[in-house]
Amino acid sequence: MxxxxxxxxxxxxxxxxxxxxxxxxxxxxxxAPFFIVFKISLSEIAVAIPPYAPTFxxxxxxxxxxxxxxxxxxxNYVWLTEDDLYWRSYLSSVVIAGTSTLLTxxxxxxxxxxxxxxxKAWRPTLLMLVILPFWTSFLIRVYAxxxxxxxxxxxxxxLLAMGVISEPLIILNTNSAVYIGxxxxxxxFLVLPLYASLEKMDESLLEAAQDLGCPPWKAFWTITFPLxxxxxxxxxxxVFIPAVGEFVIPxxxxxxxxxxxxxxxxxxxxxxxxWPVSSAVAVVLLLILVVPIVLFQHYQHKAAEKAA
Amino acid sequence: MAKKPVGPVRxxxxxxxxxxxxxxxxxRNVTKRFGDFVAVNNLSLKIYEREFFALLGGSGCGKxxxxxxxxxxxxxxxxxxxxxxxxxxxxxxxxxxxxxxxxSYALFPHMSVEANIAFGLKQDGMAKDKMAExxxxxxxxxxxxxxxxxxxxxxxxxxxxxxxxxxxLAKRPKVLLLDEPLGxxxxxxxxETQFELMNLQEELKMTFLVVTHDQEEAMTMADRIAVMxxxxxxxxxxxxxxxxxxxxxxxxxxxxxxxxxxxxxxAKVEGGTLLRAVDGWGGFDIDTIQETxxxxxxxVWYAIRPEKMxxxxxxxxxxxxxxxxxEVWDIAYLGDVSIYHSRLGDAQTxxxxxxxxxRLVERPIAWDDHVVLxxxxxAGVILTA
Numbered sequence: 001m002x003x004x005x006x007x008x009x010x011x012x013x014x015x016x017x018x019x020x021x022x023x024x025x026x027x028x029x030x031x032a033p034f035f036i037v038f039k040i041s042l043s044e045i046a047v048a049i050p051p052y053a054p055t056f057x058x059x060x061x062x063x064x065x066x067x068x069x070x071x072x073x074x075x076n077y078v079w080l081t082e083d084d085l086y087w088r089s090y091l092s093s094v095v096i097a098g099t100s101t102l103l104t105x106x107x108x109x110x111x112x113x114x115x116x117x118x119x120k121a122w123r124p125t126l127l128m129l130v131i132l133p134f135w136t137s138f139l140i141r142v143y144a145x146x147x148x149x150x151x152x153x154x155x156x157x158x159l160l161a162m163g164v165i166s167e168p169l170i171i172l173n174t175n176s177a178v179y180i181g182x183x184x185x186x187x188x189f190l191v192l193p194l195y196a197s198l199e200k201m202d203e204s205l206l207e208a209a210q211d212l213g214c215p216p217w218k219a220f221w222t223i224t225f226p227l228x229x230x231x232x233x234x235x236x237x238x239v240f241i242p243a244v245g246e247f248v249i250p251x252x253x254x255x256x257x258x259x260x261x262x263x264x265x266x267x268x269x270x271x272x273x274x275w276p277v278s279s280a281v282a283v284v285l286l287l288i289l290v291v292p293i294v295l296f297q298h299y300q301h302k303a304a305e306k307a308a
Numbered sequence: 309m310a311k312k313p314v315g316p317v318r319x320x321x322x323x324x325x326x327x328x329x330x331x332x333x334x335x336r337n338v339t340k341r342f343g344d345f346v347a348v349n350n351l352s353l354k355i356y357e358r359e360f361f362a363l364l365g366g367s368g369c370g371k372x373x374x375x376x377x378x379x380x381x382x383x384x385x386x387x388x389x390x391x392x393x394x395x396x397x398x399x400x401x402x403x404x405x406x407x408x409x410x411x412s413y414a415l416f417p418h419m420s421v422e423a424n425i426a427f428g429l430k431q432d433g434m435a436k437d438k439m440a441e442x443x444x445x446x447x448x449x450x451x452x453x454x455x456x457x458x459x460x461x462x463x464x465x466x467x468x469x470x471x472x473x474x475x476x477l478a479k480r481p482k483v484l485l486l487d488e489p490l491g492x493x494x495x496x497x498x499x500e501t502q503f504e505l506m507n508l509q510e511e512l513k514m515t516f517l518v519v520t521h522d523q524e525e526a527m528t529m530a531d532r533i534a535v536m537x538x539x540x541x542x543x544x545x546x547x548x549x550x551x552x553x554x555x556x557x558x559x560x561x562x563x564x565x566x567x568x569x570x571x572x573x574x575a576k577v578e579g580g581t582l583l584r585a586v587d588g589w590g591g592f593d594i595d596t597i598q599e600t601x602x603x604x605x606x607x608v609w610y611a612i613r614p615e616k617m618x619x620x621x622x623x624x625x626x627x628x629x630x631x632x633x634x635e636v637w638d639i640a641y642l643g644d645v646s647i648y649h650s651r652l653g654d655a656q657t658x659x660x661x662x663x664x665x666x667r668l669v670e671r672p673i674a675w676d677d678h679v680v681l682x683x684x685x686x687a688g689v690i691l692t693a
Contacts, residue, residue, distance in 0.1 A: 207381055208414035210401040212428030212479065226418050 034286075041279035042072035052275050076280035085264065086281065090288060092259040096175065096250075097243035100182035101190075104239050105232065107183055108190040112231070113224075115191070116198035127195070130188050142181055142252050149177050149253070173255035181249035186242065190235035197231030198224070230303045237296040245285055261285055321531060322546075323356040330393075332357040332515055333378065333483060338387035340373050340539075347373040349539035350387070360509050360516045362526035364562075365536035371519045374536075375485050378517070379408045392482055402431070407481035411488040413472035415460040421471050422447075422456045428479040446474040449508070466497050473505075477512065484509075486518040490525055502528045523563050527551070535559050551613075556693040560611045567617075567658050568691070569594070569610040573602050581690060583610055585632075590652040592632045600690045612688030617660040617681050619648055621673055624680050631682040634658060636675055650679055 046053035054071035058064070080086045115126045133141060148154045149172040156168040171177050201224065209219040247262030254260070261281065268278035323329040331354035340348040348370040355361045363371040376382040378389060380401030389396045396404060407428065415424050425446050429439045447453045450470040460468055469492065476484055489505065490498045506529050509516045520526050526533045527547040534544045535558070543555045554560035557568055571583040571594055583594040586607070594610050602608050624633025634650035637657055646664060649657045658681055673679065 202412065202414065204410050204412050204414040205416060207379075207401070208408075208410055208416075208475075209427070210381075211379055211404075211406075211408045212475070213402050213431035214427070215400075215402050218431075223416060 037279045037282055039072075040275050041076055041277075041283050042074065043276050044071075044073070044075070045274050045276055050275065051273050076276050077284070079277060080280055080284060086261075086284075089259050089261040089264040090285070093244050093246075093261040094288070096178060096258075096260060097182070097240050097246070100179050100186070100243050101236050101240045103179055104183045104186055104190050105236060108187055108194060108235065109232075111187075112191045112194035112198055115195050116201070123199070127192075130191050130195075133188065138185065139248060142185065142248055145177070145181055145184065145253060146172060149180065172253065173258075175254065175258055177253035177255075178250050178258055178260075181253045182239075182243050182246065185249060186239040189238040189242075193234040193238065194228060194231040197228050197234075201227050230299075233296070233299050237292060241289055241292055241296075244289060321358070323359070324354070324532065329356055331355060331390075332359070332392060333517070334390040335374070335377075336388050336390065338374075338377065338384045338389060340370070340377060340382060341385045346539050348377070348384075351539070351541055353534060353541060353544065355515065355517065357515055358509075358513055360506065360529055360531045361518070362530035362533045363517070363519045363536060364521070364523060364526040364533050366521055366562075368538075369536040370539040371521075371536050372487060375408070375487060375517065375519045378483070379406055379485055380404050405481055406483040406485055407476040407479055408485040408487065409472050409476040409489055411491060413460075413468050413492075415468060415471055415475070417460055420457050420459055421452060421463070424460070424471055425474050425478050427475065432479065442478060446478050449477070450474040465492055465494075466501070469493060469501065473508075477508070477514075480512070481514070483515045483517060486516060488520055488522075489518060490522070491520075498525070505529060527563070535562060537562075553689060554611065554691065557609055557611070557691050560689075560691060565614050565659055565661075567612050567614065569612070569656075569658075571608055571610045573600065573604050573606050573608060576600070576604060580685070583608065583690070585610070588653075589656050590632055592627065593629045594688070595629045595685050596688065596690060597686045598690050600692065602690070602692050606692075609691040610688050611691050612683060614647065614659040614661040615645075615663075616687040617658065617683045619650070619660045619662060619673065620680050620682075621671065621677050622680050623678050628682075630685065630687075631680060632658070633678065633680055636673055636677045636679055639673070639675065646673075648673060648679070650681060 040052055043052040043054060045051060054068045056065065056068050060067065111130075115123060115130075118126060146153075150156075151168040151170065151172070153172070155171070156165075159165045160168065171180070205223050205227075206216070206219050209223050210216060214222060245262050246260065247266055250258045250260040250263050251266070254263075265278050265281045265285070268274050268281060272278075333353075333355040335351055335353040337350055337352055338348055339346065339350050351370075351374070353374075363374055365371045373382060377384050378391070378396070380396065380399065391404070391406065416427065419427065422443055425443050426439055429442060434442070443456075444453075447456055450473055452467065452470055452474060455463060455467060455471075460471065463471065469489070473489070486505075490501055493501060502525060505516070518526070518529065527550075530547060532544060532546055533550050535542045535550065537558055543550060543559045545553070545555075550559060550563055554563065554566075560566045560568065569589050570586045571589070572586060573581060574584050574593075575582040576599065579599065580595065580597050581600050583596065585592050585594065596610070600608065624631070632652060634652050636648055637651045638647075638649035640647040641664075644664060645661045648660050648662070650660065651657050660681060
């Protein structure tokens with residue numbers, strides 16, 4: 001067996017350190033809170049502070065720890081399957097997030113395409129404009145949409161003044177308002193990766209396609225779109241994943257019939273003060289989202305391999 | 309390189325010499341401006357069927373613009389382009405019977421080699437079995453059979469170049485446009501590919517128009533070369549004519565190495581001209597077999613290629629025609645030839661090359677040697693422009 005030189009050990013330690021820091025970060029700030037939530041999801045609601053039981057009794061020592069463990073149960077998860085509110089919330093969240101993602105793609109693709117084909121000197125400015133909304137609080141921007149969408153809001157006033165409609169459109173507090181909110185809020189997440197993949201495309205490919213007898217509109221579907229697919233996929237995941245768990249937008253813009261898991265979770269937690277059930281809702285949401293996240297990672301990995 | 313003579317009568321391929329022949333491609337007074345910049349200036353050019361034509365010039369001379377106008381990616385500001393008798397005005401690139409091989413190759417990265425080659429045929433709606441046949445033929449022609457299912461990023465530079473070539477040839481275009489086709493290849497591969505291209509062109513009987521900045525490439529492959537500078541064509545001629553009879557200092561200097569000696573016309577005689585190099589050049593006499601339009605006393609340039617001068621060690625004797633004494637200043641040994649830079653007086657140097665015919669030389673020419681340079685009456689040309 002070969003001996004490992006001091007330099008090699010040093011470089012290994014260095015590498016371990018470089019990888020170790022972000023791992024520690026994830027462990028403390030992600031994994032630890034997750035386990036706390038997971039632990040709460042296994043307990044029962046109780047009129048106490050904190051409002052669940054059992055809690056660890058550190059004074060009882062090791063036997064107390066095992067006693068607490070024996071108090072855990074999966075009852076909350078079973079409950080989630082018994083009340084149809086939960087699975088309807090999950091399903092509705094996925095449908096709303098999926099629809100919004102498609103709408104965002106429809107709005108975002110032309111924007112990204114226009115940016116990528118604009119004169120080079122304009123591109124940094126256009127990019128800046130896409131990122132600009134982030135400089136204002138997300139919450140305030142969603143509130144601003146209330147002012148635009150409400151019955152006597154800016155949009156209705158404008159349409160009434162133009163004579164397009166004779167009575168105000170009811171948009172606020174409907175699912176349409178939720179779609180508008182999600183598309184607006186998550187547009188940059190879709191435009192940026194899409195722009196990146198469209199921008200690096202060699203324009204001589206389109207000339208080559210034309211030269212070989214392919215009209216420009218057809219070249220878009222045979223050349224541009226397939227080559228932008230990695231950007232499309234990345235952008236869609238970046239919209240879909242956070243949109244599923246979205247709470248602020250359905251709460252502020254949606255109506256009472258808008259069913260989304262984020263809202264259900266909030267209600268369980270704050271209105272019912274049922275920490276264990278809301279924790280179970282959160283854990284299941286995470287499990288549901290793991291599927292697209294793993295798919296996304298897999299796709300990114302494949303794309304990176306292809307590029308290499 | 310000129311085409312092999314065909315048929316029982318040895319006749320060279322030279323349709324441009326026959327006033328009866330109809331041009332296949334014609335640029336008629338074409339001008340292209342980009343804003344204030346004139347890329348192509350009122351240019352007319354005729355290219356004949358089955359010709360291998362090269363547009364040669366430095367970057368920004370307008371050669372690529374010419375090709376892009378023919379392909380349809382640029383529209384002439386003025387003038388018209390004809391292909392096979394048809395005006396190309398208003399015809400979009402995807403309806404032109406010309407195909408182009410791009411400098412960057414522009415292979416579709418998400419398609420296999422096969423799919424790349426079939427792309428143009430598919431646009432024409434060719435039947436599946438016929439298409440497969442044509443693709444197979446193209447793969448065979450470019451020796452790519454083994455790589456048919458690979459993606460472009462899995463190929464070497466030379467293989468990509470061949471895919472690009474196969475793709476542009478697949479539709480059997482009337483004209484193949486090649487934009488710096490060999491620019492990205494290394495020297496050895498470039499030489500091989502030059503010959504392959506020439507053979508292909510003869511086999512397929514197509515008209516090839518190549519744009520290049522590499523004079524060697526143009527000289528090797530083309531039937532005729534147009535030397536361009538600043539949006540104008542300076543000279544259109546066969547490689548031999550361009551090399552031996554350049555019409556201007558620009559062409560003489562652009563193609564190969566040349567000595568340009570400033571001289572004055574001393575006398576014009578039947579079948580020749582007598583010149584004398586100006587004082588800065590040592591004031592020696594030059595006799596030529598060329599008649600010139602310049603008047604006696606005018607300043608002209610005498611252009612002579614390095615390999616047409618003889619160099620011998622020794623002191624210059626009494627002044628003689630086409631002979632000048634000099635001192636060796638620089639030597640470059642290239643293996644097959646040696647290059648000598650010999651100084652006349654203080655400022656001017658003459659460049660001469662000698663083929664190294666033997667391995668061992670009794671007394672090689674060394675630095676600071678006194679040498680005599682001399683040349684024949686027909687060795688050089690008089691340039692007035």
